[in-house]
Amino acid sequence: MQNAPVKLLNSLKQETVRKFCFGPVPSRRLGRSLGIDILPKKTCNLNCIYCEIGEGTNYVTSPNEYYPVNEIIQEIDSIIESNIPFDILTFTASGEPTLYSKLGELILFAKKKTPKPVAALTNATLFHLEEVRNQLSNADILLPSLDAAREETFRKLNRPAASVILKDIISGLKEIRKSFKGLIWLEVLLVKGINDSEEEIQALKKVIDEINPHKIQLNTIVRPPAVIWAKPVSMERLHEIRDYLGYNAEIIVDFRPKSIILRDDIKANDILEVLKRRPMRFYDIESIFALDKHKLMSILDELSDNKKIDSRIHNNEVFYFNKGDYDQ
Numbered sequence: 643m644q645n646a647p648v649k650l651l652n653s654l655k656q657e658t659v660r661k662f663c664f665g666p667v668p669s670r671r672l673g674r675s676l677g678i679d680i681l682p683k684k685t686c687n688l689n690c691i692y693c694e695i696g697e698g699t700n701y702v703t704s705p706n707e708y709y710p711v712n713e714i715i716q717e718i719d720s721i722i723e724s725n726i727p728f729d730i731l732t733f734t735a736s737g738e739p740t741l742y743s744k745l746g747e748l749i750l751f752a753k754k755k756t757p758k759p760v761a762a763l764t765n766a767t768l769f770h771l772e773e774v775r776n777q778l779s780n781a782d783i784l785l786p787s788l789d790a791a792r793e794e795t796f797r798k799l800n801r802p803a804a805s806v807i808l809k810d811i812i813s814g815l816k817e818i819r820k821s822f823k824g825l826i827w828l829e830v831l832l833v834k835g836i837n838d839s840e841e842e843i844q845a846l847k848k849v850i851d852e853i854n855p856h857k858i859q860l861n862t863i864v865r866p867p868a869v870i871w872a873k874p875v876s877m878e879r880l881h882e883i884r885d886y887l888g889y890n891a892e893i894i895v896d897f898r899p900k901s902i903i904l905r906d907d908i909k910a911n912d913i914l915e916v917l918k919r920r921p922m923r924f925y926d927i928e929s930i931f932a933l934d935k936h937k938l939m940s941i942l943d944e945l946s947d948n949k950k951i952d953s954r955i956h957n958n959e960v961f962y963f964n965k966g967d968y969d970q
């Protein structure tokens with residue numbers, strides 16, 4: 643008779659591994675979000691101190707077709723055909739999605755394939771390029787980031803490649819706001835002692851008013867960051883900043899899952915795939931998969947015994963992460 647870890651490893655081998663699609667996962671902003679991760683790990687031109695993927699070692703600054711576009715299209719096609727319930731299809735990446743040179747083709751395919759809205763998460767660093775703005779033009783919602791309005795703070799917080807300049811990001815955001823037909827929800831991630839002072843917020847407000855996004859979404863560090871010294875701002879400070887920024891600002895930190903993915907065929911690989919994208923607490927995973935606590939505990943124990951996952955403490959909470967994909 644096989645022991646439990648051997649049985650688990652065998653079952654992992656038999657499961658179909660999705661290479662690009664993950665979830666649906668409950669998203670703070672988007673409901674049940676079916677994620678499409680289109681890049682190899684940490685393909686990015688920034689190395690933000692709060693990055694959940696971990697520390698980067700090499701910057702990537704030029705768009706490329708990192709995986710064959712047809713391979714991604716086939717997987718999107720088959721997952722939509724499987725009738726899995728979701729509210730929105732979100733292009734995201736283990737890095738910056740606009741560094742995928744055929745993102746426009748993928749968005750167009752998704753728009754034709756499903757009536758559900760299509761969104762893209764982005765660090766906005768390439769918005770000053772007309773070609774990149776065109777690639778995004780068929781999406782319904784763009785979720786760009788802008789954490790600082792001063793170059794010095796931007797460099798300290800987002801640690802960009804040498805070629806990435808804050809003024810290009812700001813001008814690209816203004817440009818896309820004029821041409822893009824859908825919604826732009828601008829995320830500002832606040833880190834204690836870095837971009838939360840009066841001076842920083844005043845400078846940000848001036849620039850954000852000029853960009854005029856449909857929403858301003860304030861966030862802070864809720865999961866283990868790339869650098870251990872990066873700390874979240876308090877809820878009290880977030881409320882002050884929200885009130886100062888105006889009527890279209892909201893706080894998106896207080897995450898509660900908006901929906902539960904009820905599936906009776908949850909496998910260890912489904913949990914590994916979700917953990918590959920971001921570290922999660924026990925109750926996050928429990929909420930996503932609606933699994934019995936004891937069953938989830940035993941899957942996590944076995945994944946841990948088999949060195950597939952590990953855990954790390956952040957803000958006095960235990961986060962699990964996929965050992966193969968996250969730096970410690």
Ligand code: SF4
Pocket residue numbers: 684686687688689690692693694695736737738765
């Ligand atoms: S948080 Fe996003 S933009 Fe920043 S380094 Fe990580 S992947 Fe790149």
